[in-house]
Amino acid sequence: MTVMPVEGVLSLIWLLIALPxxxxxxxxxxxxxxxxxxxxxxxxxxxxxxxxGILMLIAMLDLPVEDRTITQVxxxxxxxxxxxxxxxxxxxxxxxxxxxxxxxxxSLIHIYSLGYMAHDPDKRKFxxxxxxxxxxxLLLVLANNYLLLYVGWEGVGLASYLLIGFYQAKKSxxxxxxxxxxxxxxxxxxxxxxxxxxxxxxGSVTFSDVFGSATNASEGxxxxxxxxxxxxxxxxxxxxxxxxxxLDAMEGPTPVSALIHAATMVTAGVYLIAxxxxxYNNAEIxxxxxxxxxxxxxxxxxxxxxxxxxxxxxxxxxxxxxIGYMMLAVGLxxxxxxxxxxxxxxxxxxxxxxxxGAGSVMHGMNDEVNMRRYGALRTVMVIxxxxxxxxxxxxxxxxxxxGFWSKDEIVHAAFERNVFIGTAxxxxxxxxxxxxxxxxxxxxxxxxxxxxxxHPHESPKIMTIPLIILAIGSTLLGMAxxxxxxxxxxLEPVVGYESQPTPLPTSAYIVITLVVVIIGAIIxxxxxxxxxxxxxxxxxxxxxxxxxxxxxxxxxxxxxxxxPTNYAARSLVWFDSRIVDGFVNGSxxxxxxxxxxxxxxxxxxxxxxxxxxxxxxxxVIVALVLVRI
Amino acid sequence: xxxxxxxxxxxxxxxxxxVGVLVRRNAxxxxxxxxxxxxxxxxxxxxxxxxxxxLDGQTVAFFVMVVAAAEVVVGLAIIVTVFRTRQSAxxxxxxxxxx
Numbered sequence: 001m002t003v004m005p006v007e008g009v010l011s012l013i014w015l016l017i018a019l020p021x022x023x024x025x026x027x028x029x030x031x032x033x034x035x036x037x038x039x040x041x042x043x044x045x046x047x048x049x050x051x052x053g054i055l056m057l058i059a060m061l062d063l064p065v066e067d068r069t070i071t072q073v074x075x076x077x078x079x080x081x082x083x084x085x086x087x088x089x090x091x092x093x094x095x096x097x098x099x100x101x102x103x104x105x106x107s108l109i110h111i112y113s114l115g116y117m118a119h120d121p122d123k124r125k126f127x128x129x130x131x132x133x134x135x136x137x138l139l140l141v142l143a144n145n146y147l148l149l150y151v152g153w154e155g156v157g158l159a160s161y162l163l164i165g166f167y168q169a170k171k172s173x174x175x176x177x178x179x180x181x182x183x184x185x186x187x188x189x190x191x192x193x194x195x196x197x198x199x200x201x202x203g204s205v206t207f208s209d210v211f212g213s214a215t216n217a218s219e220g221x222x223x224x225x226x227x228x229x230x231x232x233x234x235x236x237x238x239x240x241x242x243x244x245x246x247l248d249a250m251e252g253p254t255p256v257s258a259l260i261h262a263a264t265m266v267t268a269g270v271y272l273i274a275x276x277x278x279x280y281n282n283a284e285i286x287x288x289x290x291x292x293x294x295x296x297x298x299x300x301x302x303x304x305x306x307x308x309x310x311x312x313x314x315x316x317x318x319x320x321x322x323i324g325y326m327m328l329a330v331g332l333x334x335x336x337x338x339x340x341x342x343x344x345x346x347x348x349x350x351x352x353x354x355x356x357g358a359g360s361v362m363h364g365m366n367d368e369v370n371m372r373r374y375g376a377l378r379t380v381m382v383i384x385x386x387x388x389x390x391x392x393x394x395x396x397x398x399x400x401x402x403g404f405w406s407k408d409e410i411v412h413a414a415f416e417r418n419v420f421i422g423t424a425x426x427x428x429x430x431x432x433x434x435x436x437x438x439x440x441x442x443x444x445x446x447x448x449x450x451x452x453x454x455h456p457h458e459s460p461k462i463m464t465i466p467l468i469i470l471a472i473g474s475t476l477l478g479m480a481x482x483x484x485x486x487x488x489x490x491l492e493p494v495v496g497y498e499s500q501p502t503p504l505p506t507s508a509y510i511v512i513t514l515v516v517v518i519i520g521a522i523i524x525x526x527x528x529x530x531x532x533x534x535x536x537x538x539x540x541x542x543x544x545x546x547x548x549x550x551x552x553x554x555x556x557x558x559x560x561x562x563x564p565t566n567y568a569a570r571s572l573v574w575f576d577s578r579i580v581d582g583f584v585n586g587s588x589x590x591x592x593x594x595x596x597x598x599x600x601x602x603x604x605x606x607x608x609x610x611x612x613x614x615x616x617x618x619x620v621i622v623a624l625v626l627v628r629i
Numbered sequence: 630x631x632x633x634x635x636x637x638x639x640x641x642x643x644x645x646x647x648v649g650v651l652v653r654r655n656a657x658x659x660x661x662x663x664x665x666x667x668x669x670x671x672x673x674x675x676x677x678x679x680x681x682x683x684l685d686g687q688t689v690a691f692f693v694m695v696v697a698a699a700e701v702v703v704g705l706a707i708i709v710t711v712f713r714t715r716q717s718a719x720x721x722x723x724x725x726x727x728x
Contacts, residue, residue: 604727606720610650 009055013072013089013142016052016099019045021135027128034124039117042127043110046134050103057096065493068093071144071208078147085205090144094494097341098141098271101348105263106134108466112356113255115462116363126166126253133159137264141271145206146195149272153191153236156265157184163260164252176248183245187235191272194228197221211278225279226286230293233269237323240296244553246320247304250312254359257312262319262355263348270326270344274337277495281333290331295424298324300551302431306438307547309537310369311358314439315351318395321428322347328425329410336413337495338488343406346478350394350403353470357388360463361443364456371442372535373451378444380456383464385444387471392440394474396433396517402478411513416500426513430520437524445529635676642669656708656718663704667697 023045027038034041060068069092078085091099110130117123136155143149165177198205201217214222233239238246249261260266273280273290280287301321308314326347329340362369364381378385394403407429415422450456458464481487488497502509539545546552601612642665649662671690678686712718 599728602728604724606724607651607654614647614651 009052009059010070010091011072012052012056013070013091014074016049016056016103017089017135017138017142019049019052020131020138024128024132024135027124027131030124032124035121038124039114039127042124042131043107043114045131046103046110047107049134049138050100050107053096053099053103056091057100060091060093060096068493082203083199085145085147087148088144088206089142090207091142092494093490094271094275094341095141097345097491099138101345102134102137102141102264105348105352105470106130106259108469109255109259109263109352109356112258112359112463112466113253115460116255116359117253122166126163129159129162129166130256130259133163133260133265137268140268144208145204146191146198146210147205150188150191150195153232153268154188156260156268157181157188157236160184160249160260160265163256164249166252166256170251172248173251176245176251180245180249183242184235187232187242187269190228190231190235194225194232197225197228201225207275211276214278215282219283222279222283223285226276226283227289229272229276229279230286230290233272233290233327234293235269236272237266237269237327238297238320239269239293239324239327240300241556243297243300243320244550244557247308247313247316247550247553250310250316254312254355254362257316258352258355258359261316262351266319266323267326267344267348270323270330270340273327273330274340274495277330277334277337280330281496287331287333291328291421294324294327294331295421296324297321298328298425298428299431300324302428302435303543303547304550306431306435307540307544309371309548311361311371311374311439311443312355312369314371314435315355315358318432318435319351321432322351322395325407325410325425325428328421329413332413332417332421334496334498335416335500336410338491338497339406339409339413341491341495342481342487343403343410345481346394346402346406346474349470349477350391350401350474353387353467353474354391354395356463356467356470357384357391360384360459360467361388361456363459363463365450366454368451368454371439372533372537373449373454374443375446375449375533376444377456381444381458383458383467387464387467388440388444390471390474392436394478396436396521397429397513398517399514400475400479402474402476402481405478405482408510408513412502412506412509415502415504415509419503422509426509426516429513430516433517433520434524437521438528441525441529442533446533449533449535632676632680635679636673639669639673639676642666642672654719654721656711656720659720660701660704660708664697664701667693667700 023042027034027042030038069090071088071090073086073088075087076084077087110127113126113130117126120126133156136152136159138152140149140152140156143152161177161181164180165174167173168177195205198210201221202210202213204210231242235242246261246266250257252261280290298321301317301319301324303317305314305317305321308317322343326340326344329336329343361374361377361381361384364377364384365374368374390401394401397404397407399405411422411425411429414425491497537548540548549555646662646664646666646669649665650659653659653662671693674686674690674693676686678684678690708718711723715722
């Protein structure tokens with residue numbers, strides 16, 4: 001591939017990453033004194049990256065379609081014989097939409113955090129970690145090879161760990177951070193094995209080399225690669241069976257949940273699979289595995305979201321479910337890739353809005369997260385309420401809000417594949433309608449169920465303005481990307497796009513989905529707005545009880561991984577202390593005991609020494625004589 | 630005279646000396662027994678020199694005498710010092726250097 005020389009703003013790809021990275025370094029190394037100005041610096045670096053990203057979009061729109069993949073080498077990183085890896089960036093249509101999502105939503109969340117974290121004594125550290133996250137995430141989407149992507153992949157994992165455990169004095173937060181880190185490690189093993197397999201098979205880990213020669217590799221190799229990458233994606237994107245960490249990750253500050261655990265980092269798995277589309281197009285089994293994992297996760301997430309009373313955990317369940325939709329779409333192949341990215345973008349905006357809205361509610365309610373203690377907040381938090389409603393209508397998919405367009409396209413693509421998958425997505429959309437209506441009804445409608453000493457109030461402007469911008473995005477982004485931005489033809493050169501006929505006309509699916517969603521919403525409304533919501537959660541049916549326990553995700557992990565590991569560790573300790581130490585200590589005791597006896601011969605009497613000398617001499621002589629004879 | 634008689638005499642003297650070292654407690658007596666053993670060895674050397682018809686044994690005997698003289702100097706000095714500190718010439722008394 002020839003590298004086209006580029007001038008102007010498109011040659012500044014490195015600066016996109018360098019700005020937030022510099023922010024992170026400055027904030028994390030200047031210490032407490034930067035508490036005063038540090039947060040503003042943190043906002044500034046990300047906003048500058050966002051401006052740069054927008055300028056790049058404008059510059060790229062001027063380029064002809066075939067020149068829109070821009071590769072830049074920063075320096076040669078690994079060189080071992082034939083194998084070389086560069087620190088090189090690849091900016092194409094796919095990376096650019098990610099850059100815009102990360103930097104623009106990231107900027108809004110940074111600004112919101114100025115208000116949310118205003119009274120935190122460690123806010124410079126918070127902004128430093130957020131900047132670190134943005135830098136790592138940009139590296140992840142801008143890398144032109146899997147090894148550099150892996151660096152970004154680990155970087156976001158690190159930032160996620162640091163931010164989940166930001167309230168490190170809280171034991172549950174520290175435990176949640178460790179849990180997220182360890183479960184992510186399982187996925188990372190998949191990615192590192194995939195990279196090794198690529199090296200062995202193709203002798204290179206650059207995207208262009210791997211995809212260029214992917215069709216030459218055997219189907220078995222491609223299937224293995226696909227499954228390993230799926231493992232990596234499942235870890236990062238909280239897909240079954242590595243989903244357990246995401247719900248606990250809500251221990252972190254709410255802006256973190258919005259940025260990392262809703263809008264950007266958890267979608268890295270979708271990016272990975274969409275980026276590796278060539279591999280999945282040639283590995284039917286791996287693509288089917290993606291669909292199966294996605295379908296399981298869609299329903300798990302939806303069920304958990306329907307049962308949780310903690311507003312953030314309910315949103316986290318819905319995030320799992322929505323990312324399941326994206327994974328499903330990438331599993332569908334060329335009919336789904338662009339819509340997965342489309343849904344990823346709209347979801348990134350409206351879910352960030354919903355999380356920040358939840359944060360705003362918590363801010364006014366003394367950090368109460370239990371929705372059974374909310375109620376009737378629409379009158380006291382007008383802006384939060386209206387912006388939350390925009391996010392709500394977007395996620396359940398009511399036209400013309402953004403989620404409608406993207407989810408509808410995924411449902412349609414699923415029906416293009418087969419009726420079963422299509423029906424499953426429609427039903428899940430109905431559950432989405434139910435749980436989101438439940439959340440809105442419990443939070444903003446009904447009667448006041450507040451704790452006696454809580455006086456809810458609207459959040460300051462610095463928090464509501466990002467909410468308003470995200471609400472506008474939730475409303476318009478879908479239409480803007482579909483009609484004005486032409487997302488299919490924009491992404492098609494990178495991920496491919498094709499359409500297949502469906503048994504029914506497109507409008508029929510739209511109507512069916514809408515009807516199901518509205519039925520779900522009505523059920524939710526009748527159950528949680530028309531009736532009194534009890535403050536103490538009722539026992540519920542078996543599914544509710546299971547969902548409150550994250551569908552026994554922790555219990556399963558404990559039974560399959562933790563308990564056997566503990567048992568193995570205990571057995572090894574027993575073997576070490578009894579067998580190995582027994583052998584070592586035993587031989588030492590034998591030698592010690594023997595020498596204790598032997599040293600008694602050193603009596604101190606000269607004559608006994610003389611006797612032993614004589615005896616020894618006699619023995620030697622006798623021996624000599626015997627040998628002679 | 631048959632030189633082997635001297636060897637027998639030397640053996641007897643050596644045995645007397647060895648038994649003296651093993652059974653007597655007085656340091657001076659032990660010391661004298663050691664001298665007896667050395668001289669028994671000297672006698673044997675000289676006798677063998679005679680039997681072999683060369684002077685090697687006699688030369689060694691001179692060396693032994695020199696070593697014995699040096700040993701007397703060191704040994705007697707030790708015995709005198711021990712006697713001064715412990716008021717005893719018993720060889721079993723100084724037995725502190727042990728296990």
